[in-house]
Amino acid sequence: MAAFWFVATVFLILAGAIAAAGIIARQRPNAKVLIDKLVPYQGWIGLVLLVLSLINFILLLVNIGDMSGREVMGKTYGGASGMQWLTWVLYLISSIVGMGLGFLLGFGMINKLLSAAKEAGEAPAPGPEAASESASPAEGESEGEAVAEPPAEMAPANPSEPVGEALYVKLQSVQSPLGLLAIALGLLSVIFGVIWFPPSPNFMGVVLFLLLLLTGGMAAAALITKKMPPTAGVVKCIESSKGAFGIATLVWGLLNLIWTLRLTGMVSNVSDVPEAFGGPGGGIWVWWIFSILASLLAVALGFLAGFALLKQFVLSGEGEAADAAEAFRKKLAGIQILLGLAGMLLGLLHLIFTLVWW
Secondary structure (H helix, E strand, O other), rough: HHHHHHHHHHHHHHHHHOOHHHHHHHHHOHHHHOOOOHHHHHHHHHHHHHHHHHHHHEEEEEEEEHOOOOEEEEEEEOOOOOHHHHHHHHHHHHHHHHHHHHHHOOOOHHHHHHHHHHHHHHOOOOOOHHHHHHHOOOOOOOOOOOOOOOOOOHOOOOOOOOOOOOHHHHOOOOOOHHHHHHHHHHHHHHHHHHHHOOOOHHHHHHHHHHHHHHHHHHHHHHHHHHHHHHHHHHHHHHOOHHHHHHHHHHHHHHHHHHHHHOOOHHHHHHOOOOHHHHOOOOHHHHHHHHHHHHHHHHHHHHHHHHHHHHHHHHOOOOOOOHHHHHHHHHHHOOOHHHHHHHHHHHHHHHHHHHHHHH
């Protein structure tokens, strides 16, 4: 469910950016270029968001019993903490906002699909008998005689107003605030979700490995293409989305770091359990160390690859923060090949130990 929720959250943030495009463009003019690339797909983004949010809403209500824990011999086990309940409420609100925003952006697409389905159902292909009857005049009719109009009750009705137009008009009046709310809820959902309802360690490890493979490969591109010339085309293709991969790696590295640090207490308890009794022994600390190191490298490589976007949208202008970020980037750029190779290696080791211990 967690992985499914993250996909819905991504669509929620994208839809929020489209809905609040006017406000975002006024505050960050450079962002307009990115949002304009999303606008042609807003119908499909809205439709997918509507479906995902509806499914998540149902799942949250169906699984609410698990939040209260299970009673065994008069005692309740597995009950959620206060922060987990807060996260559940945040998910529920995000699902409701996602359904509203998905309906708003997908309104045209939804009615287009409904109209196409209705027309397909009401206009069956004429058979050979119908074709022959239409080709010759009906019995008792002269060839010059006009065909009588069908009765009023059989005449085609005027097309009705689009489905849900009243709701669409109401949502349209609050489109920009709804978009900003969706972005805020999406970001909070990602943070709270990783901390309090994290996806499986295997999922976290696989995503981290893939992102480190991409950003590490771009950082060490000069060495890789020199040693393996056939990879030049692949590297060039990946570098076309360098900024996006960098930001994704930076964010995922930070989330994985926070998640790993939260598990420190649990790792301490589990590592005390001997292997003979089903525990991993002290070996789980090896996974913990690799997870910390891989997360830190992901933050560094993500910052390096996504610096152009960060400077354009976050660190625009001059100031101490922009100067410090530029100085840090220069330090990382001096060892970027080493960082890239280390990132790919540690990402692989972290994935292996994750699959072994979890």
